[in-house]
Amino acid sequence: MSDTQPRPHLPRLHLHDSRTRSTVPFVPLAPDNVRVYYCGPTVYDLAHIGNLRAMLTADVLVRLLRHLYPNVTYVRNITDVDDKINARAHANGESIADLTARTIRDFHEDLAAVSILPPDVEPRATHHIGEMQDMIRSLIESGHAYEAEGHVLFAVNTYPSYGALSGRTPDDLIAGARVEVAPYKRDPGDFVLWKPSDDQTPGWDSPWGRGRPGWHIECSAMSQRYLGESFDIHGGGSDLLFPHHENERAQSMCCHPHGRFANHWVHNAMLLVNGEKMSKSLGNFLTVRDVLRDTPAEALRLLLLRAQYRSVLNFTQEGLDEAKQMLDRFYRALENLDPMQDSVPAPGSVVQVLCDDLNTPRALAEMHALADAAMTGDSRAAAQLKAAGNLIGLLQDTPEAWFRGGAKVDPAHVERLIEERLAARKARDFARADEIRNALAAQGIVLEDGPQGTTWRQA
Numbered sequence: 001m002s003d004t005q006p007r008p009h010l011p012r013l014h015l016h017d018s019r020t021r022s023t024v025p026f027v028p029l030a031p032d033n034v035r036v037y038y039c040g041p042t043v044y045d046l047a048h049i050g051n052l053r054a055m056l057t058a059d060v061l062v063r064l065l066r067h068l069y070p071n072v073t074y075v076r077n078i079t080d081v082d083d084k085i086n087a088r089a090h091a092n093g094e095s096i097a098d099l100t101a102r103t104i105r106d107f108h109e110d111l112a113a114v115s116i117l118p119p120d121v122e123p124r125a126t127h128h129i130g131e132m133q134d135m136i137r138s139l140i141e142s143g144h145a146y147e148a149e150g151h152v153l154f155a156v157n158t159y160p161s162y163g164a165l166s167g168r169t170p171d172d173l174i175a176g177a178r179v180e181v182a183p184y185k186r187d188p189g190d191f192v193l194w195k196p197s198d199d200q201t202p203g204w205d206s207p208w209g210r211g212r213p214g215w216h217i218e219c220s221a222m223s224q225r226y227l228g229e230s231f232d233i234h235g236g237g238s239d240l241l242f243p244h245h246e247n248e249r250a251q252s253m254c255c256h257p258h259g260r261f262a263n264h265w266v267h268n269a270m271l272l273v274n275g276e277k278m279s280k281s282l283g284n285f286l287t288v289r290d291v292l293r294d295t296p297a298e299a300l301r302l303l304l305l306r307a308q309y310r311s312v313l314n315f316t317q318e319g320l321d322e323a324k325q326m327l328d329r330f331y332r333a334l335e336n337l338d339p340m341q342d343s344v345p346a347p348g349s350v351v352q353v354l355c356d357d358l359n360t361p362r363a364l365a366e367m368h369a370l371a372d373a374a375m376t377g378d379s380r381a382a383a384q385l386k387a388a389g390n391l392i393g394l395l396q397d398t399p400e401a402w403f404r405g406g407a408k409v410d411p412a413h414v415e416r417l418i419e420e421r422l423a424a425r426k427a428r429d430f431a432r433a434d435e436i437r438n439a440l441a442a443q444g445i446v447l448e449d450g451p452q453g454t455t456w457r458q459a
């Protein structure tokens, strides 16, 4: 079979495109190599569940593309030079190299825990400074960028389509930024491609003095390096649409006027926690690790898939409990899997709804229908349920391991929670103390308070 066509018996993917603000058939520029770029993490802190939603959206999209097309190249960068990194390393009293290495390791661990597959290429910004400088030089030569007081700035008024991606204008940026405009900018909307570094700050020699790149130029340089001047899909969270993606697009289109940069833009909606925007000041800020401390990773993954990626997702403890119950049900159904049954392809009904702009809630509904059939003893339906799970990265355990996992107890973890409960009681935070008791009870662990302190046993 020729590898140059999409697999003919499969449905065509329809995907929402942020630039045209419409859901359109996805047509790869070259069907023998579908190329995808996602903005990865700035590595100064643990990933939170909002970051996870973007990475998971990419994972489901790439898994589906791999099912539909013979060859997919997925690039997701790491931003390892940024003022937030410099500030955090300083505050922690550790080196930038130690901070970024540890954060990258933690990021990989967290994503692997929720079965997010690694990208094909994971370029680091600091390894591509030369490519960024080449682009900046070319933008200066073509009159799209200018040097001022050790900075190089992109002149937004040289790109007439600026704002077309996000539907916003440079004025919005100024209104949103609420900061004094730097005096060296010709136009308040101009943004930094290169900025000067002092001796304490990471920097590289350049024609414009020792300095470091702005954030936006990184992705333009790395996507071009690994995917070319034109590629199929660029994605990220909706918070990146403006200014980050708008600026990436302006730089790349001005550097390569005959290229298209990204042909299709995918943005996932935000995630709320208990109906509110997640923030450290509200105390509802949740890292992936916070959630995985008390919850099986597949339950977190399933919870995030219960909303289609363009709908705002409200994260709650009840939602997480429901996700775990759904998995209990799926794994019960998988107990009817006939070990002699050959593996089957992902069911067409599930592929079909995923091809409708990644409609994961409908895919889960299809899986429930398969679970119903499997529970009446239909072993083929059980095999199809397993195959559907494989397609979207769920049901990776055996039923045995899943149900045993529910009763798996880490004594050190229980001891830590008992100490935390004791501290909560001392601080008269009885709500938190009860919450810990209930969370442990849900794992089948009973606490007994006595004169010698608190002991525990498995129910």
Ligand SMILES: [Zn+2]
Pocket (backbone or CB within 6 Å): 038, 039, 040, 219, 244, 248
């Ligand atoms: Zn980016």
